[in-house]
Amino acid sequence: MLFSYIFGILIFGYAAWTISRFIKKSKQGRCATCALQKACEQKPSTCSNVVQIQKNEPQLIRNQHI
Amino acid sequence: MEVALLGNPNTGKTSLFNELTGSYEYVGNWTGVTVDKKVGTLKKQMGQLIDLPGVYALNPISKDEGIASQYLLENRFTSALNIVDASQLSRNLHLTVQLLEFGKPLVIGLNMVDVAKSRGIAIDVNQLSEELNVPVLPIVARTGKGCHDILNYFSLKNQHVSHFTIDYGEKIEKAIENISDLLHEEQLNHRWLALQLLQGNRVVLDHIKINKGIDIERIQRIIQELDKHIEEVEKCSLVRTIYSKRKHIIDDILSKVITREKKSDLTFTDSIDSIVTNKFLGIPIFLGIMYFIFHMTFNWIGTPVSDWLDGFFSGPLSGWIGQGLQVVHATPFIRALVLNGLVAGVGGVIVFVPQMIVLFFFISLIEDSGYMARVALVMDRIMQAAGLNGKSFIPLVIGFGCNIPGIMAARSIEQPKERLITVLITPLMSCSARLAVYSLFAGAFFAKYQALVVLSLYVLGILLALVMAKIFSLFFKHEHSVFVVELPPYRIPNAKTLFRSTWDKSKGFVKKATTFILGGTVVIWLLSYAGPHGLNVDIDHSFLALVCGYIAPLVAPLGFGTWQAATALVSGFLAKEAVVSTMSIVYHAPHSGTLTGVISQAFTPLQAYTFMVFSLLYIPCLSTVPAIYKEVGTRKLTWFTVTYCVVLAYIVSLVIYQGGRLMGF
Amino acid sequence: MILTELKKGEKATILNLSRTTKLVQRRLLDLGVTEGEEVCYKCALPFGGPCMLEVCGQCIGLRRNEAKEIQVVRT
Known part of the structure; x- marks a missing residue:
């Protein structure tokens, strides 16, 4: 009986931990569960850079004079 | 450091x-x-x-x-x-x-x-x-x-700072000096900043603008004056002039450094290219390669091994675990949790590891060989018809492994409009997680033609992506489409790289299955075990059956209006593999044999195919949504992507199922 | 003459690139493709698809309509 309790707590505890971690990582925009996970590893700071560049983009393309 | x-x-x-x-x-x-x-x-x-x-x-x-x-x-x-x-x-x-x-x-x-x-x-x-x-x-x-x-x-601690300057000619040097004087508040190298500004570098200009103490207008005036002057004197733009000066110096250096023994030799690459970029064979070869990969994955290597694993999990392994639990006097609740939940659910996903390894091996092979850029070239004409360019096809191919890196790969596309559309359509690509769903259904219903059936789903994904791209591009202002792609020489793939790449991707799949798919499995199992009338209820009266019974009628016109299918689809939003693990649980009955056997009773082949199509399209998984948000930049567009996928999946599945029924399948 | 008039495998020297789109010009410049470089027209894909060129010891793919704007002279 004692074994069952411990085992049950372990399993449910692990399950709760994995789900909460997954949701937390998903919110951060990190590819927590992707099969190619490492391919998209990055620091959160990069994300802001990307958005910033995107804002400037139309000009970036228009203003190139060769 | x-x-x-x-x-x-x-x-x-x-x-x-x-x-x-x-x-x-x-x-x-x-x-x-x-x-x-x-x-x-x-x-x-x-x-x-x-x-x-x-x-x-x-x-x-x-x-x-x-x-x-x-x-x-x-x-x-x-x-x-x-x-x-x-x-x-x-x-x-x-x-x-x-x-x-x-x-x-x-x-x-x-x-x-x-x-x-x-x-x-x-x-x-x-x-x-x-x-x-x-x-x-x-x-x-x-x-x-x-x-x-x-x-x-x-x-070594003493790192060398080089002093390398090119003389760009009197006029340009004067302008560099004038601009540098205006940049005294900047910490970065003034000469470099000035040169980048002269070359029209927007990122540098935006960086300078942040610093309020700098007179941007005066800098821009200097650049304009110089540009005009150079244009008149050199008959060539400022950017070109700077480029030529550099080229001159570089050529000079190279003449002292390089000795050529014979003419450049590209024959190996040339002979492969004459086949794979052949006028008529280009696209058929791409499809042929895909078919070959699926044939290897399903018919030759993957499925036989996977079937053996499946038999082992549902037979000896379950037996041993059951006996083990008996020895320690586990309660029936724990027994059901472990055997019907964990072993059935997580095991149901893990059995597809052999297919994944084979598929990932071939994807890595394509990535490392140099074929990817050729695919972009071969597909350019078709992509152009859809309002995109050949480079957009690379993110789509990467999306076959996982949609997230595919979506990110769109960054290398030059035109903002084409990049955005590519991000929007990449979720329609059939990622490896969906392959687990196909493996289950194709194995149960189309054993002989597995490779062909799976290829049809991949091609369907691509075709629908192109149609959607065409539709989306109608809503954008017309932009001149550009396609310049560098075609690198082919390489014999490096064994170490291949191994690392395959290992890494496969490890990711197993890790996902044993972490949060496992977590989800436990939740799903608990919901199927408990009902309004207490624990250990008949599964048809569980909370899961009750709740998902309300969703089932929505998908009934598509041919799979059972609460089991509805549950699988709902959990599939978390990750597409969860479709399989959920099915393993909800269709799990003691002594009923493997999941494949149960599934083949519950669906007709047409329903099975429709279900696969729906799983392919219906929603980007939970991890993909933030990736889309990061690339498109607005919540509205992110929601739009999710919604259009659902609508598209519903329409296409409806057409296939009802059309198939009319044709007598 | 223009680049696309070359036969498969023929070589020529680039005379003028300025009629191509600005963005293409910039990319070509990045790849080292400028006036005076030698180019080899390798092949073209059907239905007006892109063509394959060899310039500066590398292969590049370029849209046919852009290639049509490049003036060359046979060497």
Whole structure:
């Protein structure tokens, strides 16, 4: 009986931990569960850079004079 | 210490990064593999190494290039490591010159010296180092040769700051001086900033604008005046003039450094290209390769091994675990949790590992060989018809592995409109997680034609993506479409790289199955075990059946209006593999044999095919949604992507199911 | 003459690139493709698809309509 309790707590505890971690990582925009996970590893700071560049983009393309 | 890794695209920066940090990052043989900044710790704990996307020059065109330029401006790194492709020295040195002008300590890693040698290009490394006034270390990043020297170099404390200046001519030099005077508040090298401004570098201009003390208008006036003057005198634009000056110096250096033994030799690449980019065979060959991959994955290697695993899990393994639980006197609740929940659910996903390994192996093979860029070339005409360009096809192919890196790979597309549309359609690509769903259904219903059925789903994904791209492009202002792609020489894929890449992707799949798929499985099992009338209820009266029974009628017109199918689809939003693990639980009955057997009773072949199509399209998984948000930048567009996928899936599945029924299937 | 008039495998020197789209010009410049470089017209894909060129010891793919704007002279 004692074994069952411990085992049950372990399993449910692990399950709760994995789900909460997954949701937390998903919110951060990190590819927590992707099969190619490492391919998209990055620091959160990069994300802001990307958005910033995107804002400037139309000009970036228009203003190139060769 | 922070070292930035910079260089032209596809020169082996990430290969070197992996060697120097002992990590494994994604490598491949095409332009734009790395689209993001990656941070690693140098071996021997010397400091951090930053891998950046490849750039031809510091003035960016596409979004991934912008990340590299922005890094230079905003991060105070200690020194830069410039990877130079020895077989393409002339082009690579244009970037080197700009990095030297930047004025930070620089060291050159002269990569692919072996390739250069085979083409009859001999380089005098010492002479090159002397001419540029920086240390040059010859390496072969793919095999790791010479990488140790780089580590040794960084362990020395006294790093060399080079003094390398090009005389751009009186007028330009005067302008550089005038602009530099206005930049006194800036911390970065003034001459470099001035030169980048003269070249029209928007990222630099935006960086300067932040500093309120700088008179932007006066700077712009200086640039305009110079531009006009140069245009009149040289009959050539300012950008071109600066380029020519650099080219002149580079050619001069190269004449002292390079000795050519024979004409460049590309015969190996040429003969392959004459087949794969053949007028008529190009597209059929691509489809043929795909079919071959699926045939290997399903009919020849993957499924036989997977069937054996399945038999082992549902037979001996369940038996042993059951006996083990009996020995420790586990309660019936724990027994059901372990056997009907964990073993059935997680085991149901794990059995597809053999298919994944085979598929990932072939994807890695394509990535490392150089075929990817050819696919872009071959597909360009079709993509053009859909309002995109051939480069958009690369993210789609990467999406076959996982949609998230596919979505990110779109950054290497030059035109903002085409990039956005590519991001929007990439979720329709059939990722490896969906392959688990196909493996289950195709194995149960179309055993003989598995490869063909799966190929049809992949092609359907691509076709619908193209149709949607065409529709989306109607809503955008017309932009001139551009397609220039570098076709790198083919390489015999490196065994080590192949192994690492396959291992890494497969490990990801197993990790996912044993972490949060397991977590989800436990929740689903609990909901199927408990009901309004207490625990251990008949599964048809469980909470799961009750709740999902309300959703079932919605998908009934598509042929699978059972609460079991509805549950699988709902949990599939978390991750597509969860469709399989959920089905394993809800269809699990003691002594009913393997899941395949139960499934083949519950569906007709037409329903099964429709279910596969619906699973392919119906929603991007939970991890993909934030990735889409990060690339498109607005919540509205992210929601739009999710919604259109659902609507599209419903319509297409409805047409297939009802059409199939009319035709008598 | 223009680039696309070359036969498969023929070589020529680039005379003028200025009529191509600005963005293409910039990319070509990045790849080291400028006036005076030697170009080899390798093949073209059907239905007006892109063509394959060899310039500066590398292969590049380029849209046919852009290639039509490049003036060359046979060498």
